Amino acid sequence: MTQLDVRPQAGDTVRGAAPADGGVRGKGLGGNSVGLMGSAVIGISTVAPVYCLTSTLGSTAGEVGVQMPAVFLAGFLPMLLVAFAYRELNKAMPDCGTSFTWTVKAFGPRVGWMCGWGLVIATIIVLSNLAGVATSYFWLLAGEITGSGSIAALDDSKPVHIVTCLVLIAIATAISYRGMTATKGLQYALVGLQLVVLGLFVAMAVQKAHSGEFASSLHFSWSWLNPLAVQSFAAFTAGLSLSIFMFWGWDACLTANEETTGSEKTPGRAALIAMVVLVGSYLATGVAAQMAVGSGTSGLGLANPGTSDNVFAALAGPVMGPGLGVLLFIAVLASAAASLQTTFIPVARTVLAMSTYEALPPSYARVHPRFRTPGRATITAGVATGVFYTVMTLVSEHVLVDTIYALGLMICFYYALTAFACAWYFRAELTRSVRDLVFKGLFPVVGGILLTAVFGKTLHDMWNPAYGSGSSVFGVGSVFVIGVGLLLLGVVLMLVMRRRSPAFFRGEVLTKETPALVVAD
16 A cells, blocks of 8 residues: 655755754644543553463462562552653653653653664564464464364464464554554453453452352452562562563553644543553452462462463363353453554554654655554564564574563663653753652652662573573573663664664754753643
8 A cells, every 4th residue: 555755845844954843743643533531442452451460460479479469569650650751741742752752852862762662672572472372362262162172272283373373463463554443442342341351250259269169269368468578579579570561551542642632631641541440450350369269389379380371261260160261261362462453553653753753764754645554664563573473483482481571671671761751851840849840750760760670680680591481592591682682682773773864863853852941831
């Protein structure tokens, strides 16, 4: 299909020149495509709450035991504080480049480019993982519906798994290419299905706990919400890293800001709504599951190594029965599929913004004339996801697992940079009022410090080969090699782009703004 190359018209800014507003440019995206509820749904859908729970409940319980709900709260805190930073920055600059654009404005082009790279590579890793999960649950659900173990076992065939995965990626890419309004109703339905099934699971798990049907059932204790009761700091940080992963993706509603009604305020409000829904869902599900089966390492216990990577598959039948249990499989598939589609939003729009500001080749700045979406960037993201997943799967399952473990490093990296960018960008306004001091300075800085601490601790732990799959490269943990290697790859690409687009890196396209000139609210 043809693409619309958004070129400057009379009176517009030409490439290489920054206008009076500091270089912020329109991208040609379709405005007023989503409202507050639609934006919040995008944030929730991208996080994929049911998938996150089934893949992380067991691992978190294995790290911190019955304090798993407390760690969910601890992971929520820095994300909430960073969400306030996003809200304030979006009010001042509702730009689809979000973290990239804002860190360029605060710290300059090099830091901003690396922040954008962190977001892009983290999203590609998540997309490939989501596609793999959706593929596995597609065949698992097909086996459950048909009652055929041989159909469910098709997922064990590497060629079948890869082909199915590529088909799902292609479908998600095509849907994202057509714009956010193409499947608005479907997204509402899929997110609604996830929340309804989780509510049903919570109710039935609590009923099972009270009935005493399972020997490992526990009575609820408020101590479960006390993070200070975690046995060790190492266990706490490991659990916190998993918890932070569970909240990643809420900022997708911010990257759709230029397509949202009330772009200055609506995306920030939607992000906070999404965060509250997510933490509520996680706490309710975590507490209910722990009450029903406990956090032990045997039987139905959440920390059982044999089932901890897919808790709902183990609990569906025992908690909900054979009839309703299939709903959990449907919910996980719906969660992964819905997120696979909406997760294209942040990566495509970040690439679009980076190209518009000449930080990437100009071809990615093209917008489809009918759908008003970043078509070239969306297709490229889809191809990159398919290639990445295929190569990682063929090389080694261990490499794929370690890549997912390295994801936490990328998340902490660009979220922390964005949080610090907020405080620095608004530093001249922090003494203007108590509100400005708290929401533009204190909260973002504290959130950034917490995420930086997790980044540093994770980086230290990654050096040990025991972290992740247990594989190593010359005695160094594979997760460390992959995580640091991907960040260094960004440095190399940045140096290449500096030669191809010197104007951006000289600060002539998107300028580093003087905070004193920021317009008051």
